Amino acid sequence: MNTKWIVPLEAAGPRDRPRIGGKGYALYRLLSGGFRVPEAVCVTTALYRAYLRRTGIGERILMELNRKQFKDLRWEEIWDSALRIRSLFLRKELPQALEGPVKKALHARFGDSPVAVRSSAPEEDAAAVSFAGLHESFLNVCGAEAIIDSIRKVWASLWSDAALLYRQELKLGVDKSAMAVLVQQLVTGRASGVAFSHNPVNPAQGVVEAVHGLNQGLVDGAVAPDRWLIDRQRRRIVGHTAAERRQWAVADPSGVRLEALPSALQSKTPLDDAEVRQVFDLALAAQDHFGSPQDVEWTFAERKLHLLQSRPITSGREAAEGDQRGWYLSLKRSFENLKELRDRIENELIPAMLAAADELVALDPGRLDDAALAAEIRRRSEINSHWVSVYWAEFIPYAHGVRLFGQVYNDSVHPEDPYEFLTLLGQTPMAGLERNRLIDEMAALVRATPGMAAALQAGEPPAAPLAAKLAAFIDRFGDLSCPASGARHCTERPETLINVILQLAAHPPSHPQAAPGARAEDLKVAFLARFSGAERRRAEEMLDLARSSYQLRDDDNIHLGRIEARLTAALQEARRRLAPRIPDDAAEIDPSELLLALENPAHQLRAQPLAAKATAPAPVRTLRARQLVGQPAGPGIARGPARVILTPADLAAFEAGEILVCDAVDPNMTFFAPLSAGVVERRGGMLIHGAIIAREYGLPCVTGVPDATGLIETGDDLTVDGFLGIVTVATGRL
Amino acid sequence: MSPDDGWDSPSATPATLRKSGTHASSQIRALLKTLFDEQRLAVLATHQDGQPYATLVAFGADEDLATLYFATPRATRKFANLSADPRVALLVNNSANQPEDIHRAMAATATGRAVELEGPKRAAYQARYIARHPHLEEFVRSPSCALIAVAVKRYVLVRRFQTVLELRISP
Numbered sequence: 053m054n055t056k057w058i059v060p061l062e063a064a065g066p067r068d069r070p071r072i073g074g075k076g077y078a079l080y081r082l083l084s085g086g087f088r089v090p091e092a093v094c095v096t097t098a099l100y101r102a103y104l105r106r107t108g109i110g111e112r113i114l115m116e117l118n119r120k121q122f123k124d125l126r127w128e129e130i131w132d133s134a135l136r137i138r139s140l141f142l143r144k145e146l147p148q149a150l151e152g153p154v155k156k157a158l159h160a161r162f163g164d165s166p167v168a169v170r171s172s173a174p175e176e177d178a179a180a181v182s183f184a185g186l187h188e189s190f191l192n193v194c195g196a197e198a199i200i201d202s203i204r205k206v207w208a209s210l211w212s213d214a215a216l217l218y219r220q221e222l223k224l225g226v227d228k229s230a231m232a233v234l235v236q237q238l239v240t241g242r243a244s245g246v247a248f249s250h251n252p253v254n255p256a257q258g259v260v261e262a263v264h265g266l267n268q269g270l271v272d273g274a275v276a277p278d279r280w281l282i283d284r285q286r287r288r289i290v291g292h293t294a295a296e297r298r299q300w301a302v303a304d305p306s307g308v309r310l311e312a313l314p315s316a317l318q319s320k321t322p323l324d325d326a327e328v329r330q331v332f333d334l335a336l337a338a339q340d341h342f343g344s345p346q347d348v349e350w351t352f353a354e355r356k357l358h359l360l361q362s363r364p365i366t367s368g369r370e371a372a373e374g375d376q377r378g379w380y381l382s383l384k385r386s387f388e389n390l391k392e393l394r395d396r397i398e399n400e401l402i403p404a405m406l407a408a409a410d411e412l413v414a415l416d417p418g419r420l421d422d423a424a425l426a427a428e429i430r431r432r433s434e435i436n437s438h439w440v441s442v443y444w445a446e447f448i449p450y451a452h453g454v455r456l457f458g459q460v461y462n463d464s465v466h467p468e469d470p471y472e473f474l475t476l477l478g479q480t481p482m483a484g485l486e487r488n489r490l491i492d493e494m495a496a497l498v499r500a501t502p503g504m505a506a507a508l509q510a511g512e513p514p515a516a517p518l519a520a521k522l523a524a525f526i527d528r529f530g531d532l533s534c535p536a537s538g539a540r541h542c543t544e545r546p547e548t549l550i551n552v553i554l555q556l557a558a559h560p561p562s563h564p565q566a567a568p569g570a571r572a573e574d575l576k577v578a579f580l581a582r583f584s585g586a587e588r589r590r591a592e593e594m595l596d597l598a599r600s601s602y603q604l605r606d607d608d609n610i611h612l613g614r615i616e617a618r619l620t621a622a623l624q625e626a627r628r629r630l631a632p633r634i635p636d637d638a639a640e641i642d643p644s645e646l647l648l649a650l651e652n653p654a655h656q657l658r659a660q661p662l663a664a665k666a667t668a669p670a671p672v673r674t675l676r677a678r679q680l681v682g683q684p685a686g687p688g689i690a691r692g693p694a695r696v697i698l699t700p701a702d703l704a705a706f707e708a709g710e711i712l713v714c715d716a717v718d719p720n721m722t723f724f725a726p727l728s729a730g731v732v733e734r735r736g737g738m739l740i741h742g743a744i745i746a747r748e749y750g751l752p753c754v755t756g757v758p759d760a761t762g763l764i765e766t767g768d769d770l771t772v773d774g775f776l777g778i779v780t781v782a783t784g785r786l
Numbered sequence: 787m788s789p790d791d792g793w794d795s796p797s798a799t800p801a802t803l804r805k806s807g808t809h810a811s812s813q814i815r816a817l818l819k820t821l822f823d824e825q826r827l828a829v830l831a832t833h834q835d836g837q838p839y840a841t842l843v844a845f846g847a848d849e850d851l852a853t854l855y856f857a858t859p860r861a862t863r864k865f866a867n868l869s870a871d872p873r874v875a876l877l878v879n880n881s882a883n884q885p886e887d888i889h890r891a892m893a894a895t896a897t898g899r900a901v902e903l904e905g906p907k908r909a910a911y912q913a914r915y916i917a918r919h920p921h922l923e924e925f926v927r928s929p930s931c932a933l934i935a936v937a938v939k940r941y942v943l944v945r946r947f948q949t950v951l952e953l954r955i956s957p
Contacts, residue, residue: 118889679950
C-alpha cells in the first residue's frame, strides 16, 4: 500500500520527509527507534498538489490572495480570505482518479475504527513549530469518506488566517507550500498530556503536564492540567501543582467535546508519581533519540504509555513591538469561552452600561456651577474611558461568536456562498434599527405638518411636537453629530440629525426587506437537520450565541455612543458658558482647555484658529481610479453620486440616493443607510457595521476598498457591485 | 512569473495613490514604460462603418508615453479603417496564456487618434522602429508601408484581475 499518495509509517524511509511532512517524519523515526506510537499512514504532499492542480484551487487561492496587496488587508479581511479558501476545499471533492485509490487504502487500513487526522506540513519542525495550533487536527473520525473530508479541511488549514498572518515566517506560497496529512489510529487514553524533557525556564528540570481523558483539552488550553516539575539529574519530582479539575475532553461523534469531570476523578491526580516518572523518562528517551530537547504528547491507554507526537522545544516567540498578530489570534475564542463571555456581557456589562448612561442622562449639566461642571466633565470622561476599554477587552472578542458559527455552518452545509450563514443571523432586533425607526417617526411628523420642512430648512428651531421628540431622541442616542468612539469634537447643533429627518421626509425609503425572514428559517432548518442528539443541541446553542454576538456588534456601539453623548453634552454646556471667552475664529478647543477655563476665571483660552478655506481651483485629476476592488459585503448593484465622508460634518450634506463612501461606517452613520443607494468602505471585512447594516437594508455594499476616500470624490458617478465586490467610477469619455 | 508568485509584490496600487499625486502617477508611468519595453506586439482596434476590427501590430512607445507608433502596409484593412476614422485603441499586455494570468498579468489600453507620419518625422520614427524591431527593417522601409503614430488621450491600466486605473495624457 506504499503508493505515491499514501505511505504507511512502517514503510517510510529516511528520504520521505518532504512528502510526509515534519510530524509524520518524526513519528517514522520514533517507530524505527522502537517507541510505542499509534499505527498511522501519511497522506503525501503529492496528493495535495495533485488535488490543487486538478481542481483549479491553486489558481483560485492565488486570485484570492492577489485581489489586493496583502499589506492592505486587515486581520478581519485575512480571516475572510481564509474562510473563502476553506470553502473552496470544502466544496471540491477529490477527483475520482485520486479518490478511488486513497479511499481503498484508508479503508483497508482503518476500516471504521476511529482515527485522528493531523496536519504534517513539511516546514513544520522549522518555523511552524513555534506557532503551535496553526493548522487543524480532527479527532475521532470514522470511515474512509469522513477521513477524506477531514483531510481536505487539514489542507485548507495551510491557508488559515493564522498561517496567512505569519506567511512570511512560514514562507507560505502557493507554488512552494504543500501539506501532508497524518492519519493515526485514535488511542483513547484514560489520562493524557504533554512533557518537556527540558523546562524552558529552568534547564535543570523537566516538566510533565497531565489531564484526565484526551489531551485535546489541554492542547487547546480549555482544560487546565496538573503540572509536575522533575529534577533531571536525580529523576525526582520536585514540585506538583494540582489543577482545579472540572472538565475533561471526551470523544463524541463530532470529534471531541468538553464534559464535566465525574466527581470521583475530580479529587484524583491524573497520574501517580511512578507514572509521572515514566512519562518523563519517555520525554528523555525522545530527547536522546533526536539529540535535542523534546516536547512530547502522550497518553496512557490500557496501562500502556503511548507516544503521540514529539517535536523539538522552541523558545516562545517574542512579539516584536507593534506586532498585533498575537492580539488578533487571541480574538479567536472557543465556544466555551464565548458562552462565559456572553453571560458576563448580557447579565453584567450591558445592564451596567445602560445604568451608567441613564444615570448620566438624569443629571443636567446646566444646573451645575462651574467647578462642579468641571468635576462632572472629568467624571464623565473617566466613565467613558472605562467603557471604551470594556468594549475592546470584552465586546470585540465576543464578535468571534459570529465567525465561529460561520465555520461550523460552512463545515456542515458546504454552501455555495461562504457567507450564507449571515442570513441566519440577520433579522435580530438591533438597537440601530430601533433608532432608525424613531428617526422615521420624526420624518413622518415633518411630512404630515405643512410648512414644517420649509421652516427647518430655513434654520428655524424645531416646533413643539418635533422639538420634544428630538430631545427625547438625543437623550437616548445622542445627536448623531460625533462618531461613537474616540470622538474629539462634535458639531454643536443637531444639524446632521435635522438633515436626515428632512431627507427622509422628502424621500420616504422603502424599508428593510422582509423576505430574508422566511429564508432564514429555511436555512436554519436545513442547518440543524445536519445534526442529531447532543450535537444538534450544541448546533442550536451555537446559532443562538452567534445571533447574540451579531446583535451586540451593533448594539454595543449604540450604548457606547449614549455614554459618549453625555460627555459631549457636558462639554457643550462648558463651551456655551465660556462662549464670551472663546475667540471668534476658534475651530477646536481642547477639552483640557475648557476645564482650565471653568476652574479659573482668569484663564486665557487657547484655541486652534479656523483653517483658511482653500480657494485654489481643484487640480486636474490626471490619474483616476476607474475600478477598485474590495470585498462583496452586501449583494446588489447600485449607481449614484458619491458622498465621501471625511468628517462627521460631511454627513450634514448627505442627500437621498447618494452612495456613502467612507473610511469606516461608524455605527452613528448607520442611520443614513435607508437614504443611501449603496455603501463603499475602506475598512474591510464581512462582519463590520457597514456590511451588517447594508445587509439589513438590502443595500449593495463593498468593503475593504483601499484608499476609497482618497481615490473617490464627492459627486463622482459610482457603480457599486455588491456581487463581485467592485466599485466602478464613471471617468468620462475615452 | 516573479520568484514570490507576485503575492506582496511592491508595485504601486491604489493604496499608495493620492488624487493629483504626481508621485503615484509617475509610478504608473514607470509601470507602463516597463510594460511597453517588454512587449513587442499590441492589439490595434479600428472599425469599418461601426464594425469593430482587431489586429496585431509590432509597436513602439515614446519616452513620455504621449505617442505609440506602428507600421502597416497601405493596402490593409486596418489602414483603410484608420484613414476613414482616426479614433483607435491599442491593447498591450503581458499575459502568458496561462491560468495564473488572471491574478498576475497586466493590461494597458490606450485610446487616441492615429495619423500617418511623413517627412523628417517619419524618418526619425522609422529609425527608432528599426532599432526596436530590426527584423522588420525591409518591411518598414517599403514604399508601400505607412508608419502610424497614435497621439494618446488615455491609458487604462488593469492589474490584479479587476483593479483599473485611468491615466489622462491629453484632454
